[in-house]
Amino acid sequence: MKVFIYPTNSLILSDLVERFGHEPLALMAVIGKKIRTKGLDSPPINVTPEDPKLGLKYAAVEVPSGVRGRMSLFDSLLTDAEAAVIVRDPVISFGCMGCARTNELVNFLIRAKKIPLLEVDYPENEDNAKEFVYKISEFLKSLKPAEDKK
């Protein structure tokens, strides 16, 4: 299944999803694709002033352009998500998109999709970390693997 992860650029979550036979919907792939797009030269991540306008699909013009620009990157991930893992209150080094308002909106939209969803708190000690990985593993095992999907 296509599993949305939050934080959307968490390498650890992305790796876990992959290990259990699913496709992680991670932001790195979207940004990577954008950077490799030929003919565009809008450093550092090739987001152009047109992208925040695409974000109007999710938020009105009164919402800051940085939020809408980020939302335009999330568009395909939100559309494709068949399941999701949301880590609550992660530390910055676990993965981060920089903007709290974008995070709130993305989490809300994922919850509103009514897809299989696991929400777990970011672990604060080793015991919690084991429990954290166990919960995510069990959740991912419960999902239908990508290759079995007809």
Added chain:
Amino acid sequence: MKKISTNENLVRIAQLSCGAEYSGIQGEIDSAVKQVHAVMVYPEVDIEDIENIEEEFGLKVASADLKLMMARAKSIVAGKVQVDAVFVATCFRCAEAAIVRSEIRRYLNEKTGIPVISYSFTERTTAGTLLTRMEALTTTARRKSLLAREKQSGLTAGIDSGSTTTKAIIMRDDKIIGKGWVPTIKVLESAEEAFNNALKEAGVGREDIQAIGTTGYGRFLLGEHFKADLIQEEITVNSKGAVYLAGTQKGSATVLDIGGMDNKAISVQDGIPGMFTMGGICAGASGRFLEMTAKRLGVKIEELGKLALSGNYQNVKMNSYCIVFGIQSLVNSLAAGSTPEDVAAAACHSVAEQLFEQQLQEIDVKEPVLMVGGTSLIEGLPKAVSELLKVKVIVPENAQYIGAVGAALLASGFISK
């Protein structure tokens, strides 16, 4: 067009921002910086610096990029990175970011004295919009000795090509000896006319002028045409002109200039701009709004101010600041029996209130507060600003020539070269 000579020192500007790359405007920022022969730097910080910054800075925020901004500001204060100026920018309409932006600006100003500009952007922000601000920022960093000049010497001219009017000033030995003031129609022709009028009044020939300074929207075109010694944006020049004319060159001052197309609010210290903001989003907060009000009232713009002084803005209900709907409110009030005096006062209050609400949070308002530019002569406007700020507002003599005076004063620094 090349804006700043590459012979000038390269200025290192630290960029502390949130959302610029996701708004698609980083390229515009870089382009504006390149045009003023500066380079953006991004102070390095450790992940621990970001995680601990809320405690150290004393401000808790939810967005990680705002924490990064605070950590970078701290890195500058700690001297871990050497920069000449700082550009603090966040998304327009983000409340959390507006608080952080303002506090970082204040923090850097108190701890370092490095010139700082703060800006809120949208995806529509262009290099052109940023250029004047970047030019002022780099000038403050690069030309401190020129800006320290307190007296005009020799025979110099200043020409200010504004969006609405063009002004020219001739100065000799620290005195204004000639003035020219014409509406801006064609940039070069209007400047020639204003300059000739000033020369005529001064009784000197063009060939006698030892140095020329140009400023305002048309400064580059005029600079080339008149072979100017100084081509300078209006933030620096107006600050200098204002404190010079008001006789307040030492210590703090605040300069407010409501222009035909945009407004400037500048915190000045010893004649050098520190923090400043330049608004240009809404015409309802500009001199154009007052021009339209005067037209609707059937009076000359010069008469609007006196009319406003005898009116009471509270007698007129304004539903909007907008140049279209706000004027409509004024028209409706007239139809409902309001007096022209009250309507004129309401128009002045509306413009002053927008300046107060949208721009003055970006700077530290310190007395004396100087109002300059043509609109400062519309008496109702300084009165409305004074009422809102609850401080005395000073309009220096020749306030409408502020840019030209500042340009003539600073240009005299080039005579010996």
